[in-house]
Each structure stands twice: as structure tokens, then as C-alpha cells.
Amino acid sequence: MISLLLLMLLTTLLAPLAPWMIRWAGAKASWALALLPTAIFVQFLSLSGQVFSQGALSWSLPWMSQVGFDLSFYVDGLSLMMGLLVSGIGALIVVYAGGYLKGHPYLGRFFLSLLLFMVSMLGVVISDNLILLFIFWEMTSVTSYLLIGFDHDKKEGRQAALQALLITAGGGLALLAGLILLGLSGGSFDLSILRELGFQASALPQYPWILALVALGAFTKSAQFPFHFWLPGAMQAPTPVSAYLHSATMVKAGVFLLARLQPELGGTDLWFWLLSSVGGITMLWGAFLALSKTDLKQILAYTTISALGLMILLLGTVSALAATAFAALLLAHALYKGTLFMVAGAVDHQTGSRDVRELSGLRRAMPWTATSALLAALAMAGLLPTFSFVAKELALEALLLSPWNWILVSIISLAALSFVFVAAQMIWLFFAGDLKAPKSPVKEGYPSLLLGPLVLSFLGLLMGLWAGFGQGLIHSVGRSLQPLGEFPKLSLWHGFNLPLLLSVSTLVAGLALFHFSNYKSILSWDFIRSPWRLNTRFQDLFEGTLMASGWVTDLLQTGYLRHYLRMVILGILLLFGLSFFKYSLPQLQTDWTDVRLYELGVALIIALAALAATMVQSRLATIACLGVIGFMVATMYVMFSAPDLGLTQIAVETLTVILFALVIYKLPVYQVLSSRINVALDALLSLGMGFLFFVMILSAANLQWHEPISSFHGDNAWLQAYGRNVVNVILVDFRVLDTLGELAVVAVATMGVYSLVRLKRRRKSLL
Amino acid sequence: MQTTLALLSGIVFACGVFLILRRNMVKFVFGLALISQGINMGIFTAGGLVRHRAPLIPSDQDLLAAGSADPLPQAMILTAIVIGFGILAFTIVLILRTYEVFGQVDIDEVRAVDR
Numbered sequence: 001m002i003s004l005l006l007l008m009l010l011t012t013l014l015a016p017l018a019p020w021m022i023r024w025a026g027a028k029a030s031w032a033l034a035l036l037p038t039a040i041f042v043q044f045l046s047l048s049g050q051v052f053s054q055g056a057l058s059w060s061l062p063w064m065s066q067v068g069f070d071l072s073f074y075v076d077g078l079s080l081m082m083g084l085l086v087s088g089i090g091a092l093i094v095v096y097a098g099g100y101l102k103g104h105p106y107l108g109r110f111f112l113s114l115l116l117f118m119v120s121m122l123g124v125v126i127s128d129n130l131i132l133l134f135i136f137w138e139m140t141s142v143t144s145y146l147l148i149g150f151d152h153d154k155k156e157g158r159q160a161a162l163q164a165l166l167i168t169a170g171g172g173l174a175l176l177a178g179l180i181l182l183g184l185s186g187g188s189f190d191l192s193i194l195r196e197l198g199f200q201a202s203a204l205p206q207y208p209w210i211l212a213l214v215a216l217g218a219f220t221k222s223a224q225f226p227f228h229f230w231l232p233g234a235m236q237a238p239t240p241v242s243a244y245l246h247s248a249t250m251v252k253a254g255v256f257l258l259a260r261l262q263p264e265l266g267g268t269d270l271w272f273w274l275l276s277s278v279g280g281i282t283m284l285w286g287a288f289l290a291l292s293k294t295d296l297k298q299i300l301a302y303t304t305i306s307a308l309g310l311m312i313l314l315l316g317t318v319s320a321l322a323a324t325a326f327a328a329l330l331l332a333h334a335l336y337k338g339t340l341f342m343v344a345g346a347v348d349h350q351t352g353s354r355d356v357r358e359l360s361g362l363r364r365a366m367p368w369t370a371t372s373a374l375l376a377a378l379a380m381a382g383l384l385p386t387f388s389f390v391a392k393e394l395a396l397e398a399l400l401l402s403p404w405n406w407i408l409v410s411i412i413s414l415a416a417l418s419f420v421f422v423a424a425q426m427i428w429l430f431f432a433g434d435l436k437a438p439k440s441p442v443k444e445g446y447p448s449l450l451l452g453p454l455v456l457s458f459l460g461l462l463m464g465l466w467a468g469f470g471q472g473l474i475h476s477v478g479r480s481l482q483p484l485g486e487f488p489k490l491s492l493w494h495g496f497n498l499p500l501l502l503s504v505s506t507l508v509a510g511l512a513l514f515h516f517s518n519y520k521s522i523l524s525w526d527f528i529r530s531p532w533r534l535n536t537r538f539q540d541l542f543e544g545t546l547m548a549s550g551w552v553t554d555l556l557q558t559g560y561l562r563h564y565l566r567m568v569i570l571g572i573l574l575l576f577g578l579s580f581f582k583y584s585l586p587q588l589q590t591d592w593t594d595v596r597l598y599e600l601g602v603a604l605i606i607a608l609a610a611l612a613a614t615m616v617q618s619r620l621a622t623i624a625c626l627g628v629i630g631f632m633v634a635t636m637y638v639m640f641s642a643p644d645l646g647l648t649q650i651a652v653e654t655l656t657v658i659l660f661a662l663v664i665y666k667l668p669v670y671q672v673l674s675s676r677i678n679v680a681l682d683a684l685l686s687l688g689m690g691f692l693f694f695v696m697i698l699s700a701a702n703l704q705w706h707e708p709i710s711s712f713h714g715d716n717a718w719l720q721a722y723g724r725n726v727v728n729v730i731l732v733d734f735r736v737l738d739t740l741g742e743l744a745v746v747a748v749a750t751m752g753v754y755s756l757v758r759l760k761r762r763r764k765s766l767l
Numbered sequence: 768m769q770t771t772l773a774l775l776s777g778i779v780f781a782c783g784v785f786l787i788l789r790r791n792m793v794k795f796v797f798g799l800a801l802i803s804q805g806i807n808m809g810i811f812t813a814g815g816l817v818r819h820r821a822p823l824i825p826s827d828q829d830l831l832a833a834g835s836a837d838p839l840p841q842a843m844i845l846t847a848i849v850i851g852f853g854i855l856a857f858t859i860v861l862i863l864r865t866y867e868v869f870g871q872v873d874i875d876e877v878r879a880v881d882r
Contacts, residue, residue, distance in 0.1 A: 561874050562788050569784065590770045599768060603775050610782040610801060622797055629779065629804060636772075637811070641821040641836035645811070648845050652852045656800070663859050664793070667866055673790040673873055682788040690781025693809060697773040700813040710839045714831030717838075718824045726822040726831055726838035727845065735842060742846045749853035753860045 001059045004043045004126075005073065008119050011036045015115035019108025030098025030448070033111055037090035037118060044083040051080050052472050055479060058128055058192050068189045074128030077476025081327065082125035082249075082256055084473075085334045089248045090118045092338075092452035097240035099448030100345055110150060114244070117143035121249050125256060130179040130189045133257075137175065137221075140250050141168045147245060148237040160233035163538065167220050167230045175217025175257075181210045182264070194264055195483075202268045211265055214257070215274055222254030222308045225282040229535040232301040239345030242297060243452075247304045247337040252330065255311045259326065262481050267318045272403070275316030280411045282309030287418035296344040296354040300337065303380070303422050306415050307333050313408065314395055320478060320485025322398035327477035328391035328490070331470065335460040336379035336388060340426065342453040343373045346445045347429070351437035356425055360433040365442035370430040372453035379460045381423035381510070382416065382503060387463035387470070389503075390490055392416075396499035413506050420510025421517075428514075467491050566685060573688045586699040599639060606632045619664045627657045644727045772812040780805030792862045792872045799858060803851035807844050814840030 014036065021029040050057055060072035075083070094114065101107050120143055123136030142165070149161030183189035185206055186199045201207045218224075223231035234246050245251070258275065265271060286306030293299045311333075314326040346369050347362065348354045363370040379386035399408045435442065444450070463470045467490040475487045494500065556567070606629050613625035630653030638646035674682070713726055713734060723729035731739050779801055786798025814837050822838035824831050831838070862872065869877045 562790065565788055592770055594768050595771055596768075600771070603771055606775055607778050610779045613797060613801065614782050614785050619793065622794075626797060626800055629801070633804060633808060636808070639818065640768075640811070640816045641819060642811070642841045642844075643821050645841055645844055645848070648848050652848055656852060656855060659856055659859060663863055666863060667793050668872055670791060670794075671873075673875075682785055685788070686781040686785035689784045690777040693780045693805065694773050694777030697776055697809045697813045698770065701769055701773070701815065708837065708839070710837045713838055714822065714824075714835065717831065718829050724824040724826065726824065726835075727841045730838055730842040731845065738846055742850055745850050746853040749857040752857045756860045756864045759864070 001047065001057050001073070001075065004040065004047065004075075005059070007036075007040050007043055008122055011040070011115055012119050015112050015119075018111035018115065022108035022111065027098045027102040027107060030094050030111065033098075033115070034091045034094040036115065037087045037094060040122065041084060041087040041091060044080060044087060047075060048080055048084075048473070048476075051075060051077060052476050055476075055483075056192070060128070060190075068183065069131050070129055070190070071132060072128040072190050072192070073126045074190075074192050075126050076480040077327075077473070077478070078256065078259055078480035079125045081331060081473055081477050082252070083122055085252075085331070086118060086121045086125065086249050089244060089334065089338050089452075089456070090114075092342075092455060093240050093244040095448050096243070096342055096345070096452040097238070099446040100240055100349055101238060102446075106150070110147075110238070113143050113146040113150070114241070117147060117245065117250070121253065124253055128190050128192050130183050130191065134172070134176050134179055137217075137253065137257075138169065138172050140253060141165060141172060141221075144168070144234075144245055144250055147241040148234045150238055150241065151236070154236070157236040160230075160236040163535075163542075164230040164234050166542070167227055167538075171217045171220025171227070174213045174220075178210050178213030178215075178217060181206055181213065182261075185210070186264070191260070191264075199264055201265050202271075207265075207268070208270060211268075211270060211274065214261060214265065215278075218254035218257045219278060219312075220254070221257075222251050222312065223282075223305050224254070224278050224309065224312060225285050226534055228282060228286065228305045229538065231305055232298055233535065235295075235297045235301050239297065239341060239348065242301070243338050243341030243345065246301065247341050248334040251304065251308060252311075252334070255308060255315070255330070258312065258315050259481055262315060262318060262323075263483065266315070271318070272316045275312050276404070276408065279309045279311070279313030279316060280408065282306065283313060283415045284309075284411055287415035290418050290422055294356050296347065296356060297341070299356070299422055299425065300340055300344060303419060304337055306418065307337070310395065310412065310415070313411070314398065317398060317402040317408075318482075319398060319401065320482045320487055321394065321401065323478040323481040323485060324474060324487050324490075325391060325394035325398045326481070327474045328387070328394055328470075330477075331463075331474070332379060332386070332388040332391040332460065335456045335463075336376040336386070339372055339376035339453045339456040339460070340380065342449070342456075343369055343376065343426075346449045346453070349449065350439075350445050351442050352439035353437065356429060359429050359437055361430070361435040362437065362442065363430045365435060365437075366430070366444045368444060368450045368454060372450075372457040373426055373430055375457035375461050376453070377423040377426040379457070379464075380426070381420045381507065383507070385461065385464045385492055387460045387467075389464060390467055390492060392503065393494050393499045394488070394490075396502055397494075400498065409502065413502055416503075416506040417510045417513060420507055421514050424511060424514040464492055566682075569685050569689055573685070573692065576692055586695065587702075588695065588698045589702055590698070599636075602632050602635055602639070606636075617670055619667070619669065620661075623657060623660045623664060626660070627653060630656065642727075644725070769812055769816055772808065772816065776805050776809040776812060778805075779808065790873050790875055792865065792874050795874070796855065796859050796862060800851075800855055803847070803855075807847055807851070810840055810847070811844055 018029075018033060021033065025032070047057065056074060056076035058072065058074045060070050063069050063071045094111065097107075097110065097114065101110060104110070117140060120136050120139035124133060124140060127133035127136055145161050145165040148164055149158050151157040179189075182201060185201065185204050186194045187197070188194055201210055204210075220227045231246055231251065235242055237246070283306045286302045286304070286309060290299050290302035290306065293302060307329075311326060311329055314322050314329065344354060346366070347359065350366060351359060351362070353359060375386065379388040382388045382392040396409060396412065399405055399412065402408060471490045474490060478485055478487045558564075609625045609628040609632070613622050613629070616622055616625065630649060634646045634649035634653065637643075637649060713730055717723055717726040717729040721729045721733040723733065783798045783801030783805055786794045786801060789795060789798070817834070817836040820832075820835045822831060822835045822841065865877065866872050871877050
């Protein structure tokens, strides 16, 4: 377990070296890079014995234990299978990409993102802590964004990447809320602990919320209706990415999550209806749209959506049989869909086209590709003797036992029609007619392009012929979903029964459909365009959001300093006002009596001068008012035992008045600039601020949180610092660094003033 | 007297706020001056007012007599007065320069630099 985590860490650390490796050794370096996922794959294999016997392995490192977040990992059957798929297919894809993107200037960068994606995806499947899982989940979204937008000089690529990111990350936010709710109501963020406690969320009042939020995250990630449209868009990515992220691994993260949480959240009516209906609609809709496409990758993308729908549908039914079927289907789909995508990429790479209308008879030119395509197409159609056949029979058996069985089974059969159709299209491409391709001569791809499809497609065949081969793994996945379930023995031949009859009839119907549709594709469905194009609707929403935020920005960011100041002031007043409203005004100890007449006189002069300063229409008068205030404040300081303040104030005030008087006649006379309404509004705001300030001073005067530290200064000024004026001793001794800072400010201001004045002179001499 | 002085600081502060909300940049500087004046007075008031007991140690004693004014707020305000002057001087020259460059003191007319 630890070595697995260390290998993942090593991969993360080595991934940034990929660009250098590519620069140094060229695309061949991909074989070396593939060693990292291979090592992880072997590590998972070596864990499998323990997982089969113990059920689950876990390992944990304290992180933020106080709030229940630990770096805890958990490998059960489900994680094991996902881990094997992610690392195994990952290794093949790295090799494949080395051939497919040979000579691409950013190949190194590609491998960097791909390896980081792989580690994030592995993190998702082995996380025990829900928050940790979420972090890895978001990392897959981000790396997927980089990979979809890999051809960043294309506008469509960037747009598709952004769309995928917005949808999956938006769903991710819902997921985070759902996971937090789940963790809080379960008392722990560790899934293994929840499982030990036998936690069941279905009895809680917040259960519908948890389920809805988690499902939203899972549905967006796994491209379920109505969020499915980002997946065909994501086909802008280079084909290795489509094969890896958008068929075999990342889009299964949502399915994985629902499977992972089935013991905690599943088994209710709500669960059944939500998953069955969304999965069913997605399955039908994806299958239907697949019929209208001619681009190989688009066809495959829509069938992927459809297959993901089937997996969700199967998760809706909670039984040991359904769990087995789910596990088998997950595996079978990854094997054949990964193959088909890589085949599509190889065909595109070797012939220059992915359009089924432009291609046929490739079998002689590309025999190995054709072989793997044939095997994968048989698997897609769910035919003997592939592993998909086993999976499909199990799925039909499981759904026949669930409520509303006939509806679910008809959905599957209808969708299977389209699968048969697409499989026939694939086979037609290679085995029918004469060689036809836009580029000639067509040659077989490099070994690196062949390795992946051949390994995966033959694995699918092997597991079908020898159904016991994968049984341990499938059953251990089943046990993750149904800890106490009894799982059926896997075998290729189930005898003549209802599911077989259904399979045969869909096969016949599918082939008939293919025959009558002229062997190509069912016309383009024009009505799917305008209002049904969720893609366009999403784009509208996106642009609408941008427009609205632009509008709000224009409203708030006027470019007028006054408006910003007003907003700040209003904000302060509102915040204080609200807290006063909530906690009542602080108790103010007012005492108007202890006033001597001369003090009152000084105060009155200050108040009148301040008011006059706001009203007089002459610049000189304002300066005079400011001077009066300054000198009167100095007097006030002296009266209240602060002679040093008084002295400083008088010196500074004199300088200020001189400065103002020097400058003021270079500036224009006042004009009436503000309207009456503005003046009134500003006056109101100022009054509010003044009142707030008054309240703050009075409350501060009566607060004593701490012993005053001034006694220290009074006691030590003479004995330690040899000064009798305590204020001065504080300034030049106890707090001398503050004074240094003050001097620095004055020095900087002086330099600023000097340079502004100098600047003027030089500009003039230039003119 | 504390209440009176607190009210007075509030008035000076309010007048300063009113002035910095004007469109004329010159008034803005005056507002700045008033605001710092008001805040200094506010801190002074909140620090506690004592009449005729300046924080000086008489030559025949070693310690500051109990009941003297608190020297610490005074030291802080002294620093603030000097810094306030530095800022004020810089701002007024800055506005003078702005006027020379843009030929305007109406801040609305020079907002091109902000956009």
C-alpha cells in the first residue's frame, strides 16, 4: 500500500521531467515513461491477493485530524479494478500517444498533463477521506481541461475545454457540498469508518439533499443527460486523450463515486428512481444521437454516453446480481471502448480521415488494426465470445429482477440496437468493399499504435472465453457494493434463456437497421439542431453570465473616485449599523457637565471653523479655517497635559499653512461642480461617519481590555533611559523604531515632493 | 469634557469626509487634513483626558507621579501628526502636478487615467 502511494508520488515528481525527456530522446521516450504506469499496475496486481482475502486495505497519515481530515487511503475491490484500469490503460495510452503525436512540438507537455491526470484519477479511486477524494476529483477536472484544450491554437479546442471544465467543476461544487453534508451527518469523513459504523444516510432528513448534490457531481462528471453534451465536445482533444479520459477512465469517475457510495446512500426509492430515470434517458438519448453521426470519434462519444447511462441504471438497482453486472460492464466497456478509440485514432492517423463515409476496406492495408477493431466491435455488439457478452447477459438478468423490469429492459434493448449498428459500422469500415481512403497508400500504423488496441481487445476475448479469469476481481468489486451478497459464478454460456433471446433479437434488428440505412449512417437529424442543442443553450447561458457580470462591473466600477468612496462609506455604515441593530448600541457614558468655559470656547471655535471649511467659497478662507482648527487643537492639547503635542502641532500647522498658501494660487478658484442632491447625499454620509466616529471614541474610552502598559514607561523613563520627559523618552528610546519609520515616511514624502517639482522643471525645459 | 471632545472629533471627522467626497481635488486635500486632525483628537480623547498633569518627571523624583496624563497615546499622536504632514505635503504637490498636466482639478474630468 505504501509502495503504491510512493509510486504515485514518484510519478507526480517525475512527470515535469517529461518535456526534457522528449526533447532529449524524441517520441521514443514514451516507452520509458510508460514504465511509471506499468509499475503502478504491477503494484495494484500485487495488492489483489490481499484485497481478495481481506476485502479492503487502508493506510492513513494524520493531516488535519482536528477537523477530521486525514490523508487516508482505502483499496477495496472497486478501487482495485479502477486502479488496474487507470494504470494499465494508462501505460498503453502513453505508448500509443508516443506514436500518435510523434513529432508534435508539445509532446512533452502532453505527457506531463497525462501523467498528472493519471495520478489524480488514481487518487480519486483510492481515497478514503471524502475531502481528499474531492481534491483529487477536482484535479482530474483541471488536468482534463489542459488535455482537451491541448490544441490551444484552435478556438473549438479552447471552447470545448472550458465547457467541460465549467460543467464538471460546477458539478464538483455540488459534490463538495454533498460530501460535507454526508461527512457531518455521518460523524466522520472517512468512508471506511462510515462503513464500519454501518452508516445509512437514508433515514436522515437531509438525505434527499445529500443524494441530490452527490448525484449532481456524479452526473456532470459522467456526462449524464442533460449534462452529456460536454463529452462529444471534448472530442476536440487528441485521440489518446479521448480514449483514456473520455471513455475508459475519467468519465467513469462519476459512476465510480455512485458505486462507492451505494452502501451509504443506496437502496431507497429515491435512489432507484433518480438513477434509473437519468441513466435510462441518457442511455436512449446517447444511443439515438450516435446514429446520426458520421465522425468516428463522435459516434464513439455518444455510445460512451449511452454506456455510462447503462452503468448508472444498473447502480440504481441494488442487488448482488446488479453489482456483478455493473462490475463486469465497467471492465468490458473500458476494454472495448478504449480499443475502438485507439483504432479510430490509428485510422485517422494513417488515412487522414475519421469520416465513415470516406473510408472502407481497410483490412488489407491495416490487418492488425482491423483485427482489434473486429474484436472490439463484437464486444460492443455484446456478441459471443467476448467478455461483453457475459456482462450484458448479467445486466439483463439483474434488471429482469428489479421493479419496472420491462421498461428498463426495453430501454437497454433499444439502446443495444444502436450499439449493434455502430459495431456493424466499424466492421464495415474494415471488411467491406475495396480500399477507399483520402490518403494513399494506406499503411499499417507503428507498433506503438497497435500495442494498445491489440492488448485490450484480446484481453476482452480472453476474459470471455475463460470467464473464470476475471471472476475474483469482479466478485471483489461486487463485495464493495454489497458486502454480504452472494455472487453468481461467471460463465460465457448461460443456456437458452430470456436474456439470450433478447440479445439475439436486438442483434437481428440492429443488423436490419444497418442494412436498410444503406450501410452508412442514419441521415442527419435536423430537428436535433436548434432548440434541442443543449450545447448552444449552454453557450447562451455562458455568454449571458459574462454580459450580466459586465453590467454589474460597469455599475460598480464607474471610474469616479467619489463613487468608490461612497460605496466604502456606505459599506462601513451598513456593517456597523447592522451590528448595532443586532447587538444594540454600546452603552455610552456621556457626561456633559465636566466642562470649563474656556474649553467650551475653544471647542466651539474648532467646530465652527470645521463647518465653515466645508462651506466657504474662497480658497484662502478654507486655508484660514484649517489654520484656526490646527492652532485651536494645539491649544486643546496643551490644556489637557500634552505640551509636546501642542508644540508639534503648532510647528506643523505653521508649515502646512505656509505650504497651502504657496501652492493655492497656482490652483484654480472653486466652481460649483456637484448638484444639490449629491451635496445632500454626501452630507448625510458624512454625518453618519461622524456619528459613528463619536460612538467609537466614547466606547473606546470606556473599554479596558488590558492593564495600561504606560506605567512601565513612567517608571523607567528616568531610571533606565535618563530622561524626564516621558513622551520624548518613548519616542527616542522605548519606541525608537517607530520614530525611525516615521522619519522614513517623511523622507519619502520629501523625495516625492522634490521629484514632482523637479519633473515639472525638466518637462518645461524639454518643451 | 470627554463627551464634548468626542463629539468635536466627530464633527471635524464628518467635515473631512464631506470634503473628500467633493469633485474638486483641492477640497480633497483639505478633507484629508481635517480627517487626520479629527482622528488625532479622537485618539487623544479615547486615551483619557487629564488636566494640568503633563507626563514629566520632576527633577527631585525618579518615577512619574500617579495620576499624570498617559504618555503613550501622546507619543503615538505625535508620530501621527508628523506623518500626516508628510502625506499632506506630498498630496498637495501631487495635485498641483495633476493640474499642470491635465489643466483640471475636477476629478471627474481626469478619470481617463483610471479607465
